[in-house]
Amino acid sequence: MKRDNFKIAVFAGDGIGPEIMKEALKILKIISDKKKIKLQLGEGLVGGCAYDRFGVPLPDPSLALARKSDAVLLGAVGGPKWESLDYSVRPERALMGLRRELDIFANLRPIVVFDELLDASPLKKNIVRGIDIMIIRELTGDVYFGKPRGVKKGKDGKRRGVNTMAYSEDEIRRIAIRAFEIARARKKNLFSVDKANILESTELWRDVVTEVGRSYSDITLKHMYVDNCALQLIRNPAQFDVIVTTNLFGDILSDEAAMLTGSIGMLPSASLGDKTALYEPIHGSAPDIAGKNIANPLATILSVALMLRYSLSLPREADLIEEAVGETLKAGFRTRDIYQKNKKLVGTEEMGNVVAKKLCKLIN
Numbered sequence: 001m002k003r004d005n006f007k008i009a010v011f012a013g014d015g016i017g018p019e020i021m022k023e024a025l026k027i028l029k030i031i032s033d034k035k036k037i038k039l040q041l042g043e044g045l046v047g048g049c050a051y052d053r054f055g056v057p058l059p060d061p062s063l064a065l066a067r068k069s070d071a072v073l074l075g076a077v078g079g080p081k082w083e084s085l086d087y088s089v090r091p092e093r094a095l096m097g098l099r100r101e102l103d104i105f106a107n108l109r110p111i112v113v114f115d116e117l118l119d120a121s122p123l124k125k126n127i128v129r130g131i132d133i134m135i136i137r138e139l140t141g142d143v144y145f146g147k148p149r150g151v152k153k154g155k156d157g158k159r160r161g162v163n164t165m166a167y168s169e170d171e172i173r174r175i176a177i178r179a180f181e182i183a184r185a186r187k188k189n190l191f192s193v194d195k196a197n198i199l200e201s202t203e204l205w206r207d208v209v210t211e212v213g214r215s216y217s218d219i220t221l222k223h224m225y226v227d228n229c230a231l232q233l234i235r236n237p238a239q240f241d242v243i244v245t246t247n248l249f250g251d252i253l254s255d256e257a258a259m260l261t262g263s264i265g266m267l268p269s270a271s272l273g274d275k276t277a278l279y280e281p282i283h284g285s286a287p288d289i290a291g292k293n294i295a296n297p298l299a300t301i302l303s304v305a306l307m308l309r310y311s312l313s314l315p316r317e318a319d320l321i322e323e324a325v326g327e328t329l330k331a332g333f334r335t336r337d338i339y340q341k342n343k344k345l346v347g348t349e350e351m352g353n354v355v356a357k358k359l360c361k362l363i364n
C-alpha cells in the first residue's frame with residue numbers, strides 16, 4: 001500500500017543553510033498540501049550551530065531525530081567561525097557522523113544542464129546540451145577505509161605512506177543492485193567504472209557488477225576504465241545515463257562532472273542507506289554571502305525532488321518540482337551566481353516564491 005505519512009528530519013545548518021532551507025520547505029509544503037501527504041517535520045541542529053549550543057557538531061537529539069526519520073534534509077554546515085576548532089568537533093564532522101550512523105552507502109549526484117544555463121558551462125554548448133547523468137558513488141569502502149593505513153618510518157629512517165584499496169563482495173553487490181534499480185527507472189543504460197586492468201579490488205568490482213547484471217537483462221551494462229571515463233565526461237558527456245563507481249573514483253568523477261554545469265548553486269545530492277537517506281545541495285555554507293538573501297536555493301529545492309523520488313516514492317511529484325525549476329529559469333529568473341545579461345535578478349526568497357508559483361500551476 002502506498003504510504004501517505006512520512007517523518008523528515010530538517011537540519012538547516014550554518015551560513016546560507018537557513019535561507020535556502022526556508023525556500024525548500026516552502027516547496028515541500030506545497031506538495032504535502034496539494035497531494036494530501038502528511039509530513040512530520042522535525043527540526044534539529046547540526047554543524048557549527050550545534051557546536052555553539054551543545055559543544056558537539058552532531059548532538060544526540062539530532063542523531064536520534066535522524067534515526068527515526070524516513071529522510072534527512074540538510075542545508076550546509078561550516079564557516080570561518082569554527083575553523084580553529086579541534087578537527088574532532090569541526091562542523092563538517094557532523095556530515096561524516098550522520099553518514100556513518102545512518103549506514104549510508106551510496107551517494108547520488110544528478111548532473112543536469114538546463115538549456116537556459118548552457119552559457120554557464122565551461123564547455124561548448126553542443127557538448128553539454130541535454131546532458132542528464134546520474135553518478136552513483138560507493139561510500140563505505142576503498143582506500144578511504146581500507147587497512148593498513150598511515151605513515152610510518154622504515155628501518156632506513158625514511159617515512160612511507162600507505163593506504164589500502166579494498167572492497168568486499170557484499171559492499172559491491174549492494175551498490176550494484178541500487179545502480180541497476182536506478183537505471184531501470186531512467187534510460188536503462190549503466191556504465192560501471194573501474195580500473196580492472198591494474199587493480200585487483202576493482203577486478204572484483206567488475207566481476208560482481210557483471211554477476212548482478214545477469215538479473216537485470218533489461219539494462220544495458222557497459223564497463224569503462226576510470227581514465228577513459230574522465231576523458232569521455234569532457235569529450236562526449238551525453239553518452240552517459242547512469243554511472244556507478246568506487247569511492248575514490250566517484251569522489252573525483254562527480255566533481256569533474258559537476259563542473260559540466262558550471263553552477264554550484266544548482267546541484268543537489270542524495271546519500272542512500274537501507275533504512276534512511278540524506279538529501280543536501282553539493283555546495284557548502286557559503287559564508288561569504290550568508291544572510292544577504294542572494295544565495296541560490298535551487299540546489300536545495302532540487303534535493304527535495306530527489307527526496308520525493310528516492311525516499312517517499314513520489315516520482316511524479318519529483319518530476320513536477322524539476323519542471324517548476326526549469327520553467328522558472330525559462331521565464332528568466334536568476335540569482336546572482338547564475339545571472340546572465342537581460343535576465344531578471346532575484347534574491348533567495350523571490351526565487352523560492354517563483355518556483356512555488358510555477359509548481360502550484362503545474363500541480364493544478
Ligand code: NAD
Nearest residue numbers: 076077078079092265283284285286287288289295296337
Ligand atoms: P562553498 O560551496 O560554501 O562556496 C564556494 C563558492 O560558491 C562561494 O563563493 C559561495 O558564495 C558560492 N556558493 C556556494 N553555494 C552557493 C549558492 N547556493 N548560491 C550562490 N553561491 C553559492 O565552499 P567553501 O567556500 O569552500 O566552504 C565554505 C564552508 O562550507 C566551509 O566551512 C566548508 O567546510 C563548508 N562546506 C560544507 C559542505 C556541506 O555542508 N555539505 C560542503 C562543502 C563545504
